[in-house]
Amino acid sequence: QVQLVESGGGLVQAGGSLRLSCAASGNIVSVNAMGWSRRAPGRQRELVARIARAGSTNYADSVKGRFTISRDNAKNTVYLQMNSLKPEDTGTYYCNAGRSPENGAYYVLDYWGKGTLVTVSS
Numbered sequence: 001q002v003q004l005v006e007s008g009g010g011l012v013q014a015g016g017s018l019r020l021s022c023a024a025s026g027n028i029v030s031v032n033a034m035g036w037s038r039r040a041p042g043r044q045r046e047l048v049a050r051i052a053r054a055g056s057t058n059y060a061d062s063v064k065g066r067f068t069i070s071r072d073n074a075k076n077t078v079y080l081q082m083n084s085l086k087p088e089d090t091g092t093y094y095c096n097a098g099r100s101p102e103n104g105a106y107y108v109l110d111y112w113g114k115g116t117l118v119t120v121s122s
Contacts, residue, residue: 002026002111004095009116012085016120020060020080022095023112033107034078036086040091048093050107051099058104065090078116083118089120092117 003033008020035050049069052059057069068081078095095113099104 002028002031002097004097004111004113006093006095006113006116009093009118011119011121013082014085014087014120014122017081017083018118019082020093020095020116020118022080024076024078024095028076031097031110034095034097034102035107035109036069036078036080036093037096037109038089038093038094039115042089043091045094046072049109050104051078052100052104054102054121055106056102059106067112082118085118087120087122090118090120094120 003025006022032053036048037045038048040047048060049071051071066084071078082122090113094115098108098110099108
């Protein structure tokens with residue numbers, strides 16, 4: 001089992017920035033990729049970004065150029081830097097971990113955190 005604990009959510013004005021963190025513990029060797037998903041009110045959950053162990057990344061079109069995912073393997077922590085936030089970025093952000101090759105051909109999500117709320121005011 002892998003445990004994921006998110007932090008860093010909050011309230012921010014449109015155009016502002018937030019950084020989310022996710023600390024992983026437990027059987028870390030069973031996963032080689034981590035990422036962030038979000039669920040906005042009234043919308044389906046969306047995979048926002050994913051990063052593989054060696055650093056390759058994928059982003060949803062809606063956040064490209066504004067969000068950056070990174071990881072510190074020594075700390076088993078993944079970050080999501082969110083810039084130029086928009087009201088439509090409002091939602092609960094979930095850290096996830098799973099299996100994915102470096103080329104991003106697929107991402108099997110095995111574990112989820114409990115989520116952290118991000119609210120962007122207009």
